[in-house]
Amino acid sequence: ETLDRLCIHGSVENKFPTESFRAAFDDLDLPTEVVGDGESLGPTDAVSSFRPRPEFHDVAWVHCIRAGYDEFDTASYEAAGVPLTNSTGIHDTTVGEMAIGYMLSLARLLHVYRDRQVKRDWYAPPYERPFTVENERLCVIGLGTIGEGIARRADALGMEVVGVRRSDESVPGVSERYHPDDLHDAIGDARFVAVTVPLTPETEGLLAGPEFEVMRDDAYVINVARGPIVDDDALVSALESGDIAGAALDVFDEEPLSEDHPLWGFEEVIISPHRGSATNRYHLDIANLVKENVRRIRDGEPLCNRVA
Numbered sequence: 346e347t348l349d350r351l352c353i354h355g356s357v358e359n360k361f362p363t364e365s366f367r368a369a370f371d372d373l374d375l376p377t378e379v380v381g382d383g384e385s386l387g388p389t390d391a392v393s394s395f396r397p398r399p400e401f402h403d404v405a406w407v408h409c410i411r412a413g414y415d416e417f418d419t420a421s422y423e424a425a426g427v428p429l430t431n432s433t434g435i436h437d438t439t440v441g442e443m444a445i446g447y448m449l450s451l452a453r454l455l456h457v458y459r460d461r462q463v464k465r466d467w468y469a470p471p472y473e474r475p476f477t478v479e480n481e482r483l484c485v486i487g488l489g490t491i492g493e494g495i496a497r498r499a500d501a502l503g504m505e506v507v508g509v510r511r512s513d514e515s516v517p518g519v520s521e522r523y524h525p526d527d528l529h530d531a532i533g534d535a536r537f538v539a540v541t542v543p544l545t546p547e548t549e550g551l552l553a554g555p556e557f558e559v560m561r562d563d564a565y566v567i568n569v570a571r572g573p574i575v576d577d578d579a580l581v582s583a584l585e586s587g588d589i590a591g592a593a594l595d596v597f598d599e600e601p602l603s604e605d606h607p608l609w610g611f612e613e614v615i616i617s618p619h620r621g622s623a624t625n626r627y628h629l630d631i632a633n634l635v636k637e638n639v640r641r642i643r644d645g646e647p648l649c650n651r652v653a
């Protein structure tokens with residue numbers, strides 16, 4: 346296979362500065378070019394992009410710079426014979442640290458103190474409210490790259506970690522694995538439930554009313570995967586009725602979250618603007634995946650992270 350050009354679609358700007366990403370390929374002997382919408386692309390072009398575009402169906406290979414490629418219609422890439430790769434396998438540390446940060450804050454009230462700081466309020470919470478994460482049970486739903494990244498860190502903090510996945514491969518730090526059919530058993534005793542599955546027809550609405558009822562009243566939901574996996578309306582109702590205690594959310598049905606959305610209003614909900622993977626080195630992590638696949642194409646090896 347020949348590649349004549351590596352195109353970087355301007356939509357990568359959603360995750361990092363386009364020019365930093367382009368410069369990360371300076372050591373690659375392949376011309377790189379930033380392209381916008383509607384660019385004419387040909388069979389010797391490779392494209393890295395945040396968003397899918399119709400013109401990508403004519404190229405040699407498309408790389409989605411996200412792990413969650415749910416916005417890309419895999420069937421259409423298969424029909425066009427264009428390989429599609431994604432960016433899984435690299436978010437264990439970035440999203441893992443973020444999830445640990447949420448849990449420590451929810452346990453020790455950093456978010457509450459910061460809210461009060463804005464009002465210069467020397468706040469004393471109810472005695473019963475703060476707790477340590479040590480010895481608390483965490484259920485991680487989806488034991489892939491991110492799930493394992495969270496589990497290993499939580500295990501190091503002395504938490505009791507269980508998880509849910511379809512296959513029965515063991516995962517470091519996870520003491521017990523449940524099949525998705527036994528989701529209610531898995532989440533029933535957990536203080537924290539972390540969602541780390543891809544968005545698929547099976548995972549859409551995975552956490553909804555019945556799950557919040559099964560969960561402990563003092564439990565917290567963490568969603569770092571995709572918004573529609575957690576039913577927003579049911580989550581708001583569960584927070585209002587006290588079925589669960591709080592949540593930390595990085596992802597939403599609609600992003601940005603609309604200004605009048607009720608989720609903004611809860612003291613015990615931490616909202617971050619889909620920045621679970623955001624660090625100043627993220628463009629390098631993604632560029633390394635792309636470079637590895639450029640090498641594989643040239644050497645005639647199968648692509649890594651191929652999803653269509």
Ligand code: NDP
Pocket residue numbers: 411412413414432433434435436440486487488489490491492509510511512513525541542543544547548569570571595596619620621622623
């Ligand atoms: P992986 O593919 O490495 O892991 C996903 C895991 O989910 C797999 O190990 C799979 O295990 C498990 N899984 C799939 N379907 C189900 C199911 N129905 N029930 C239970 N487990 C299931 O992906 P990553 O860990 O890299 O990323 C996960 C998701 O996180 C992405 O798809 C993306 O949407 C989101 N993400 C969010 C980011 C952010 O900034 N907040 C950044 C990066 C990713 P098995 O096959 O055994 O079931």
